[in-house]
Amino acid sequence: MANLRRIGILTAGGDCPGLNAVIRAVVKSGVGKYGLEVVGIEDGYLGLIENRMHVMSLAEVSNILTAGGTVLGSSNKAEPSNFAIQQEGRWVRRDVTEEVLANCRNWNLEALVVIGGDGTMAGAAKLIERGLKIVGVPKTIDNDLVGTDITFGHDTAVATAAEALDKVHTTAASHHRVMVVELMGRYAGWLALRAGLASGADVILIPEIPFRLEAVADICQRRSRIGKRETIIAVGEGAMPEGGKVFIDHVDNNSPDPIRLGGIGKYVAQETERLTGIESRSIVLGHVQRGGTPTAHDRILATTLACHAMELLVAGQFGQMVAVQQGMLKSVPIDQVAGKIHKVSPDDGLVCAARDIGISFGN
Numbered sequence: 054m055a056n057l058r059r060i061g062i063l064t065a066g067g068d069c070p071g072l073n074a075v076i077r078a079v080v081k082s083g084v085g086k087y088g089l090e091v092v093g094i095e096d097g098y099l100g101l102i103e104n105r106m107h108v109m110s111l112a113e114v115s116n117i118l119t120a121g122g123t124v125l126g127s128s129n130k131a132e133p134s135n136f137a138i139q140q141e142g143r144w145v146r147r148d149v150t151e152e153v154l155a156n157c158r159n160w161n162l163e164a165l166v167v168i169g170g171d172g173t174m175a176g177a178a179k180l181i182e183r184g185l186k187i188v189g190v191p192k193t194i195d196n197d198l199v200g201t202d203i204t205f206g207h208d209t210a211v212a213t214a215a216e217a218l219d220k221v222h223t224t225a226a227s228h229h230r231v232m233v234v235e236l237m238g239r240y241a242g243w244l245a246l247r248a249g250l251a252s253g254a255d256v257i258l259i260p261e262i263p264f265r266l267e268a269v270a271d272i273c274q275r276r277s278r279i280g281k282r283e284t285i286i287a288v289g290e291g292a293m294p295e296g297g298k299v300f301i302d303h304v305d306n307n308s309p310d311p312i313r314l315g316g317i318g319k320y321v322a323q324e325t326e327r328l329t330g331i332e333s334r335s336i337v338l339g340h341v342q343r344g345g346t347p348t349a350h351d352r353i354l355a356t357t358l359a360c361h362a363m364e365l366l367v368a369g370q371f372g373q374m375v376a377v378q379q380g381m382l383k384s385v386p387i388d389q390v391a392g393k394i395h396k397v398s399p400d401d402g403l404v405c406a407a408r409d410i411g412i413s414f415g416n
C-alpha cells in the first residue's frame with residue numbers, strides 16, 4: 054500500500070466524451086472510499102506548469118457524468134519537457150520540468166492520475182523518470198493508443214460520425230452525388246472504419262490502406278451504372294493515395310505534436326468528380342466528433358478504468374496505464390505506450406467484415 058493522503062488529477066491533450074466520468078469516479082472513490090484529498094489540476098500539464106490547481110469537492114463532480122468535455126479543462130500544447138513559450142515574437146522551447154516538480158511538492162501531491170492520449174503518456178513517462186508517481190488513464194476519440202484494445206471517447210465519436218454519415222446518405226441519394234465525409238483519427242483509421250461500417254458507407258479510406266483514385270472512381274461508376282443513385286465515402290483525415298503523402302491542414306508551432314491533418318476529403322471529392330463526371334461534395338466533420346454526451350459504453354468504460362487506476366494508485370503500482378485487453382481490465386507500463394500508435398491492421402476483423410459485404414478500401 055502507498056499510504057497516500059493527497060493526489061492530483063489532470064486531463065490533457067484533445068478533449069473527448071467521458072473525461073468527466075473519469076474525474077467523477079476518481080474524486081468519488083478517492084474521497085469516499087480511500088479517504089484521500091484530490092487536487093484538480095487545471096488545463097492539463099499547463100496547470101502543473103503554471104501552478105493552477107484546487108482541492109476538489111464531491112459537490113464539484115455531482116451531475117457531470119453525462120457532460121462532454123472536461124470540467125478541469127485541457128491543453129494539447131503543454132508538454133513540460135518541451136514547453137513552447139513566446140520570446141521576442143517567436144516560439145522557443147524550454148524544459149520546465151523543475152517548475153512542475155516544485156509545484157507538485159508545494160501542493161503535497163504524492164501521486165497523479167493523468168488522463169490522456171499518446172502525447173500525454175509520453176509526457177507522463179518523462180515525469181516518471183524525474184520521480185513523479187503516476188497512473189495513466191487512456192482517452193482519445195482516435196483509439197490509437199497501444200497497450201489497450203479501446204480508449205474511452207472513441208465509441209461516442211463513432212456514434213456521432215455514423216449519425217452524420219447516415220444524414221449525408223439521404224441528401225446524396227436525392228442529388229445522385231458522391232458524398233465524401235472526412236473524419237478525425239490522425240494516423241489511425243479506427244474512427245473512419247467503425248463509423249463507415251456502422252453507417253453502411255460504400256468506400257472507407259484509412260491511413261493504413263493507401264488507396265488508388267481510379268479504384269474509388271470505378272466503384273462510383275459501377276454503382277451509378279446499376280442505378281445506385283449515391284456513393285458514400287468515409288475518409289480518415291490521415292488517409293493517403295498510394296505513393297502519396299498525408300494532407301496537412303496547418304502546422305501548430307506551439308504544440309509538441311504540431312501537424313494538424315486535413316484536406317484529404319476535398320481532394321478525393323474533386324478527383325472523383327474529375328474521373329467520373331458524377332457530381333461530388335465533401336464535408337469535414339471536425340471537432341463535433343469530440344463533443345456531446347458520452348455513450349453509455351463510454352461512461353461505463355471511463356468509470357471502470359478510473360476505479361482501476363485508483364486501485365493501482367493506492368496499491369503503490371505507479372508508472373502504469375490502465376487498459377482493456379480482451380475484455381479484461383489490465384495495465385501496461387507507461388513507457389511502453391509513449392510515442393507509439395495503435396493502427397488498424399489491414400487484416401483486422403473489421404476490415405475483413407467490411408470487405409465481405411462489398412465495402413471498398415480503394416485499393
Ligand code: F6P
Nearest residue numbers: 067193194195237238239313314
Ligand atoms: O487526437 C484527437 C484529435 O481530435 C484528432 O483526431 C485530430 O487530428 C486532432 O485531435 C485535432 O487537434 P486540434 O484540437 O488541436 O485541432
